[in-house]
Structures are given as structure tokens and as C-alpha cells.
Amino acid sequence: MYTPDRLPSRSTPGAHARTTPPHPASSVPTGPREPQQPCLQVNMCRFLGVFIAWLVFLTFYCGSVYVPHAHPPEIYVHEFFVPGLDQATALKNVEISFNVTVRNPNQNIGIFYDSMNGSVYYNDQQIGTKPLLFPFYQEPKNTTVVADVITVSSQRGTELMGDLAAGKVVFRLQITSTIRFKISTWDSKHHQAHASCDISVGRDGTILPISKDKRCPVYFT
Known part of the structure; x- marks a missing residue:
């Protein structure tokens, strides 16, 4: 019924029956989403990885190849004594x-000494050689x-007699050692140390004062 103080209402058939269908994805349950790592954190991890790898390489290089100071x-x-040097059978056994x-x-x-050999030379000719000490380790500041x-043997008697006439005979004692330096817990590579005395x-046959307590030059090969 129409009344002056109320407007007539108009309804559309089926308007209340239509609803918006839900999105298919909204009806599928999902678990908690994993947080993504920030770019800064990823870059920091990469930097630390490269730094650690470089540090390991540098440590190995210093310990195995280069020994600072x-x-x-x-x-x-x-x-140094040569018995029977003034005899005719000098330098024979x-x-x-x-x-x-x-x-x-x-x-x-x-210093690790893995081997040590001694050789005697006369006029640049080797006249005797033998192994010296067994392998051993030498502490810092230790002697x-x-x-x-x-045992030596040489047939150069004529040259020897000439040197004796001049008042002295010069020999060379060569000590060759295979050594490794020990720094903390790292060992260096092997070095050949040669002492030429x-x-x-x-x-x-006794050593002259000019050679007694003399320091021998040492070089590496």
C-alpha cells in the first residue's frame, strides 16, 4: 500500500541470491612463507667465504714455500786434522x-735436519764423503x-808436496743438509743448505789459526 511518508521499494529478482565466487587460490591452505635473505647478508657470506679461502691459501704459502725472516x-x-800429511803416503786412505x-x-x-752429509775436497776434487748425523730437530737459538x-784418498801427491813446501795445504769441508723450517705448527718445504768451509x-796436519773458529758461508739450492 502506498503511503505519503514512505517511498516505494524496488527489488530485483535474484539480487540477494548472487554472491561473488571465491578465488580458487584463496581456498587452498598454504604453510608459513619462508623469509627471504636480504641481499646484504648474502653478499657478506660470499665475502667471508672468499676471505677465509684467501687466508687459508696465504697461510699454506707462508708455511710451505716462503719463510719470512x-x-x-x-x-x-x-x-780439522790430517794425520801423516808430511809423509810420502799422505792422503792415501x-x-x-x-x-x-x-x-x-x-x-x-x-729447523728440521732430514739429512746431513760431509765431503772433503782438495784442489776442487772430492777425496772423501760420508753421511754425518741422523735426522734431528734443532730448537731456536740452539747449537x-x-x-x-x-776417510779420504787422493793421487795428487805432487800438488800436495808443492803446497807443503809453501807452508800450508788448503782443504774444503763441504756440509750439505736437507732442512725444513718449523714455524709454530707449520713446516716449510725442503731446502738444500750448503756450507763451504x-x-x-x-x-x-793441524788447522791453522786463520781457519780456526771460522764461520763458513752457507747458501741454498
Whole structure:
């Protein structure tokens, strides 16, 4: 019924029956979404990985190849004696005795001696050689005594007599060692250390003062 104070309402058939269908994705349950790592964190992880790899390489290089501030062993000749030097059979199956000291001059670096050999030369000709010490480790600032005998033989009697007439005979004691430097817990690569000791002896075969307690030059190969 129409009344003056109320407007007539108009309804559309089926208007209340239509509803918006739900989105298919909204009806599928999903788990908690994993948070994505920020770019800064990823870059930091990469940087740390590269830095650690470089640090490991540098440590290996310093420990195995390059030994900073490592000094070679110091070798001194104290005694050297050639018996029967003034005899006609000199340098024929003669036992030359010697006494040298090997010092590690490094403050915080030890030295492994994996092998050590001694050789005697006369006029640049090797006349005798033998192994010396067994492998050993030398602490920093430590000295090791090497006293041994090397049997020598040479046919250069004419040259020897000429040197004796001049008042002295010069021999060379060559000490070759295979060594490794020890820094903290790392060992260096192997080095060949050569000590070349020129030794002058008198007619009685004893070392002359000019060569006694002399430091021998050392070089690496």
C-alpha cells in the first residue's frame, strides 16, 4: 500500500541470491612463507667465504714455500786434522777428523735436519764423503756439535808436496743438509743448505789459526 511518508521499494529478482565466487587460490591452505635473505647478508657470506679461502691459501704459502725472516744455519769450524800429511803416503786412505758446530740463529723458528752429509775436497776434487748425523730437530737459538771422521784418498801427491813446501795445504769441508723450517705448527718445504768451509792446515796436519773458529758461508739450492 502506498503511503505519503514512505517511498516505494524496488527489488530485483535474484539480487540477494548472487554472491561473488571465491578465488580458487584463496581456498587452498598454504604453510608459513619462508623469509627471504636480504641481499646484504648474502653478499657478506660470499665475502667471508672468499676471505677465509684467501687466508687459508696465504697461510699454506707462508708455511710451505716462503719463510719470512728465516736465517740459514750458522756453521763454524773448530778442529780439522790430517794425520801423516808430511809423509810420502799422505792422503792415501787417511782419516781426517774434524769438529764443527751448527747453530740455529733464529729466534722463533726451529729447523728440521732430514739429512746431513760431509765431503772433503782438495784442489776442487772430492777425496772423501760420508753421511754425518741422523735426522734431528734443532730448537731456536740452539747449537749442535758435529764431530766425525772422513776417510779420504787422493793421487795428487805432487800438488800436495808443492803446497807443503809453501807452508800450508788448503782443504774444503763441504756440509750439505736437507732442512725444513718449523714455524709454530707449520713446516716449510725442503731446502738444500750448503756450507763451504775453506780450511788451511800446516805441515803437521793441524788447522791453522786463520781457519780456526771460522764461520763458513752457507747458501741454498
